[in-house]
Amino acid sequence: MTLDGERRIPFSIYTRSHSTCAPDAEHGRASFGFNRLPAELQLRILASCPPSTLFQLMHVSSTLRAEASKRFRAEPSAYFLVEAWWLLDGAHPGKTSCDMAFLAHVENIEVEYQPSLTTEICPRRNDVLTIRQDLIRAFWNSLTRIFPEVKKVILNHNGECITWPDGPGPLPLALQLLLRACPRHVDASTLMLDKGDPARGSGTVGMPLERWRRSVYRLGEDGLWKRSEPDKVRMTVMMPVKRFIGPVGEFQKLYYDFTENILLQKYELWPLMVEALDRHHFDGGNREPFSCPIPECHAYLEKPGAWTIHVAEMHFQERKRLVEALPCALKVGFKNRMHALEAKAKEIDAQYKRIGDEWNEKDGLRRRDMERSWMEQLENDEAWSTGNAARESPLWTEFPKQVYVGEGCT
Ligand SMILES: [Zn+2]
Numbered sequence: 001m002t003l004d005g006e007r008r009i010p011f012s013i014y015t016r017s018h019s020t021c022a023p024d025a026e027h028g029r030a031s032f033g034f035n036r037l038p039a040e041l042q043l044r045i046l047a048s049c050p051p052s053t054l055f056q057l058m059h060v061s062s063t064l065r066a067e068a069s070k071r072f073r074a075e076p077s078a079y080f081l082v083e084a085w086w087l088l089d090g091a092h093p094g095k096t097s098c099d100m101a102f103l104a105h106v107e108n109i110e111v112e113y114q115p116s117l118t119t120e121i122c123p124r125r126n127d128v129l130t131i132r133q134d135l136i137r138a139f140w141n142s143l144t145r146i147f148p149e150v151k152k153v154i155l156n157h158n159g160e161c162i163t164w165p166d167g168p169g170p171l172p173l174a175l176q177l178l179l180r181a182c183p184r185h186v187d188a189s190t191l192m193l194d195k196g197d198p199a200r201g202s203g204t205v206g207m208p209l210e211r212w213r214r215s216v217y218r219l220g221e222d223g224l225w226k227r228s229e230p231d232k233v234r235m236t237v238m239m240p241v242k243r244f245i246g247p248v249g250e251f252q253k254l255y256y257d258f259t260e261n262i263l264l265q266k267y268e269l270w271p272l273m274v275e276a277l278d279r280h281h282f283d284g285g286n287r288e289p290f291s292c293p294i295p296e297c298h299a300y301l302e303k304p305g306a307w308t309i310h311v312a313e314m315h316f317q318e319r320k321r322l323v324e325a326l327p328c329a330l331k332v333g334f335k336n337r338m339h340a341l342e343a344k345a346k347e348i349d350a351q352y353k354r355i356g357d358e359w360n361e362k363d364g365l366r367r368r369d370m371e372r373s374w375m376e377q378l379e380n381d382e383a384w385s386t387g388n389a390a391r392e393s394p395l396w397t398e399f400p401k402q403v404y405v406g407e408g409c410t
Pocket residue numbers: 292293294297298299310314315
């Protein structure tokens with residue numbers, strides 16, 4: 001989960017088989033028997049398979065690969081995640097951890113659209129608004145080039161846009177322009193955090209959370225924006241990752257492990273703790289109003305869900321204070337999890353330090369070796385191409401700064 005509360009499903013979990021007794025030999029036998037069924041029956045069975053089973057079939061059965069792959073990619077509730085800045089920047093393989101070969105088959109895409117991008121696409125200087133048509137073109141050119149099979153795109157704008165309103169309509173101008181520029185064969189929409197009905201609530205300071213809502217907007221055939229409720233079963237699935245090989249890959253893996261693994265797991269602890277405490281008092285027929293467990297807070301929570309709103313308004317992301325205040329039955333598991341994540345972060349820090357020490361050795365021999373191997377890989381390995389010459393690659397120009405300050409996990 002991100003700091004903003006967006007749920008992320010790692011690809012490995014999305015495709016993990018839930019069967020506890022499926023060794024390879026069993027797969028082989030099942031697949032053999034399956035192949036002898038009439039084709040029509042095979043297709044009907046495939047139609048009821050979850051994505052994890054389809055993914056396994058893509059890898060164990062040559063006869064079923066094409067059909068399983070088609071159904072896996074067309075799973076309507078799964079949207080694969082990509083970042084907007086990467087598309088705007090030209091979608092270079094070296095600036096992502098995604099497996100580029102997989103991207104070529106993706107049909108449903110969720111674009112993580114940071115609200116700050118609005119000021120990149122529509123900058124305003126001295127009260128003059130500029131529209132960066134070049135960026136809007138770059139966005140769709142990148143997207144349709146990298147995802148040639150794309151059918152649906154949802155731009156997820158989860159946050160308050162500080163410059164909004166910058167034009168008429170329910171969306172920031174930059175989002176409106178991006179959606180209007182969408183190719184005809186793509187169904188594009190945006191998932192917005194918006195303020196809901198302006199008649200409800202009052203003022204801007206201490207605005208009650210219940211005024212905020214999430215909405216989907218798409219452009220109607222009449223040119224007007226249509227609002228609908230978000231799809232509750234939609235899942236955001238993280239792309240499978242590339243192989244981190246060579247000196248560049250090994251170094252980038254440290255950054256990936258920290259930002260995409262440890263940080264997301266760390267952020268999810270807080271909402272999990274919040275929900276666990278709510279369920280502790282109100283689940284399974286229990287109905288036990290309770291006092292806010294955070295020291296010096298006197299709030300009294302009388303109904304299910306009241307705690308969630310209270311903690312979001314008053315104690316946002318206070319992981320350490322909250323874990324200490326949990327009942328013992330909940331505390332142990334969460335503390336163990338926190339310690340495990342801290343240990344992993346320390347391990348990554350130690351690896352940054354080890355590389356930094358080698359880089360900074362006094363005789364400079366190791367530094368020359370490292371430079372030579374980095375240049376060789378950046379010049380020849382398409383997986384790390386950034387659109388720059390090897391020596392100007394941001395991966396290389398940032399490398400000495402990252403190892404010098406060991407900034408990976410700080
Ligand atoms: Zn409180």
